[in-house]
Amino acid sequence: MPPIRNTPPDGGLVPRPRVFEYCPDSYHPKLPFDISADPPFAAEAAWAAEALSAAFTLPVVVVEDRRAAIRVRYVADLEPEGYRLALRPSGARIAASSSAGAFYGLQTLRALALIWEGRIPCCIIEDAPRFGWRGFMLDTVRNFFEPAFIKRLIDLAALHKLNRFHWHLTDDQGWRLPIPGRPELVQNSARKVDRRYVPPLERTLYYDEDAIQDILAHAAQRHVTVIPEIEMPGHVLALLSSHPEFSCIGSRFEPEDRFGIYADVLCAGNDDVFMFLEEVMDEVVRLFPGLYVHFGGDEVPTERWALCPRCRKRMADEGLPDAAALQGWFTRQAAGILRRRGRRPVGWDEIVQSATPKDAIVMAWRSAERGREAAEAGHDVVMCPGSRACYLDHKHRDVPDEPGHLGVSTVKDSYLFDPLENLSENQKSRILGMQGNLWTEIMYFGRHVEYMAFPRLSALAETAWTPGELRSFDGFSARLRWWGKALDSLDVARYRGPLE
Ligand code: ACM
Numbered sequence: 001m002p003p004i005r006n007t008p009p010d011g012g013l014v015p016r017p018r019v020f021e022y023c024p025d026s027y028h029p030k031l032p033f034d035i036s037a038d039p040p041f042a043a044e045a046a047w048a049a050e051a052l053s054a055a056f057t058l059p060v061v062v063v064e065d066r067r068a069a070i071r072v073r074y075v076a077d078l079e080p081e082g083y084r085l086a087l088r089p090s091g092a093r094i095a096a097s098s099s100a101g102a103f104y105g106l107q108t109l110r111a112l113a114l115i116w117e118g119r120i121p122c123c124i125i126e127d128a129p130r131f132g133w134r135g136f137m138l139d140t141v142r143n144f145f146e147p148a149f150i151k152r153l154i155d156l157a158a159l160h161k162l163n164r165f166h167w168h169l170t171d172d173q174g175w176r177l178p179i180p181g182r183p184e185l186v187q188n189s190a191r192k193v194d195r196r197y198v199p200p201l202e203r204t205l206y207y208d209e210d211a212i213q214d215i216l217a218h219a220a221q222r223h224v225t226v227i228p229e230i231e232m233p234g235h236v237l238a239l240l241s242s243h244p245e246f247s248c249i250g251s252r253f254e255p256e257d258r259f260g261i262y263a264d265v266l267c268a269g270n271d272d273v274f275m276f277l278e279e280v281m282d283e284v285v286r287l288f289p290g291l292y293v294h295f296g297g298d299e300v301p302t303e304r305w306a307l308c309p310r311c312r313k314r315m316a317d318e319g320l321p322d323a324a325a326l327q328g329w330f331t332r333q334a335a336g337i338l339r340r341r342g343r344r345p346v347g348w349d350e351i352v353q354s355a356t357p358k359d360a361i362v363m364a365w366r367s368a369e370r371g372r373e374a375a376e377a378g379h380d381v382v383m384c385p386g387s388r389a390c391y392l393d394h395k396h397r398d399v400p401d402e403p404g405h406l407g408v409s410t411v412k413d414s415y416l417f418d419p420l421e422n423l424s425e426n427q428k429s430r431i432l433g434m435q436g437n438l439w440t441e442i443m444y445f446g447r448h449v450e451y452m453a454f455p456r457l458s459a460l461a462e463t464a465w466t467p468g469e470l471r472s473f474d475g476f477s478a479r480l481r482w483w484g485k486a487l488d489s490l491d492v493a494r495y496r497g498p499l500e
């Protein structure tokens with residue numbers, strides 16, 4: 001076959017692999033189109049048969065034959081999650097030391113097929129990630145998204161080699177996780193999405209066990225760990241609409257339509273609140289197998305606590321000087337509930353001020369500086385500062401009719417944030433990775449989410465995967481012209497305007 005001309009840098013791949021070399025000739029699959037994998041990678045081969053059939057528009061069968069067109073081999077000497085891929089006219093040879101590495105090798109082959117529409121220039125790739133935590137957060141409270149869309153977003157994230165899905169399940173506007181013996185929660189509190197703008201649906205909107213298991217299986221097959229988030233002690237108006245007795249003032253509450261920060265939070269002096277949280281976390285750990293559980297902790301007004309007799313008694317009993325110290329106490333209770341269940345607590349960066357145990361992972365959302373402080377205090381940190389273009393609800397550009405709010409974050413802004421900048425070596429060692437956050441106050445449908453996510457999440461994914469010295473915005477934008485074809489072939493409703 002003649003060589004392919006006008007080849008883009010690095011095959012057009014995002015994230016950029018560590019080593020990419022073109023070889024003469026090109027690869028075009030023929031029938032029978034088959035895949036064989038060493039036994040540890042059987043699940044990855046099964047996933048790939050489906051994904052590669054779709055990408056090459058040719059049926060792929062799994063066989064036990066070392067001469068198969070796509071062959072995935074176990075080798076001992078590669079980094080965890082790393083892989084080697086050699087694509088020759090005769091087929092693909094992938095080597096990995098872990099099932100995640102085998103998955104990423106196959107994912108790269110899928111990506112090349114999507115970019116090149118089936119006829120791929122031959123190449124040799126060596127690759128491994130920079131960070132272990134490469135994530136995205138989806139807020140399924142402010143607006144509800146169907147399980148099918150969540151699965152699609154997980155698949156698109158995995159195409160970018162992201163491996164953490166942080167699932168925001170409760171907030172002022174809704175409570176979307178059923179708890180056994182507590183039917184009122186999803187009856188009263190799993191209300192429709194923003195009722196000002198979206199016509200009400202007949203049903204309440206929450207994720208039942210079948211939906212959750214389906215999403216978890218889909219994520220696990222793509223090597224994505226799901227981190228459920230149950231917000232406390234603030235952002236709980238939906239919960240208080242079912243349980244006003246968990247507030248300090250006990251009045252009536254409604255799930256909120258607007259978004260903001262509300263004074264009513266969980267009463268820190270009420271032991272029933274903690275009994276309830278134990279019940280909730282029993283269910284969370286029963287459903288979600290991953291190590292990490294997020295307990296929120298952000299934006300907690302303490303004005304009710306300061307006046308509440310039960311909260312004041314708690315402060316006196318625990319020797320806490322003020323309401324801020326009570327917030328710290330609450331955070332330690334929340335972390336303890338998770339730790340007793342063998343889970344690693346995760347919270348927003350407000351928890352750093354509250355003498356939270358150091359095994360709690362901190363998500364730096366207000367600024368990268370908060371992440372630096374958390375690392376300095378001895379926490380492991382996930383960087384996702386809104387001030388540095390990790391908040392994907394901001395506008396892509398500063399023009400009046402562009403969707404988005406709370407600021408402007410261009411694709412270039414997202415690309416240029418580096419989670420290790422301005423950190424000491426010791427602080428750097430505490431950075432687990434980074435993520436992009438999709439708050440959905442003004443994203444009403446999945447295709448809105450896609451428009452806000454891509455390609456900014458592609459930019460963040462490259463920073464999370466590719467070593468700093470191999471990253472450049474010019475290289476990324478050159479590849480994005482090709483990577484856009486991969487997204488188009490999956491019908492992603494991506495933003496296509498100026499990148500800066
Ligand atoms: C947050 O954006 N309040 C974590």
Ligand code: ZN
Pocket residue numbers: 247248266267268269270304305308309310311
């Ligand atoms: Zn109280």
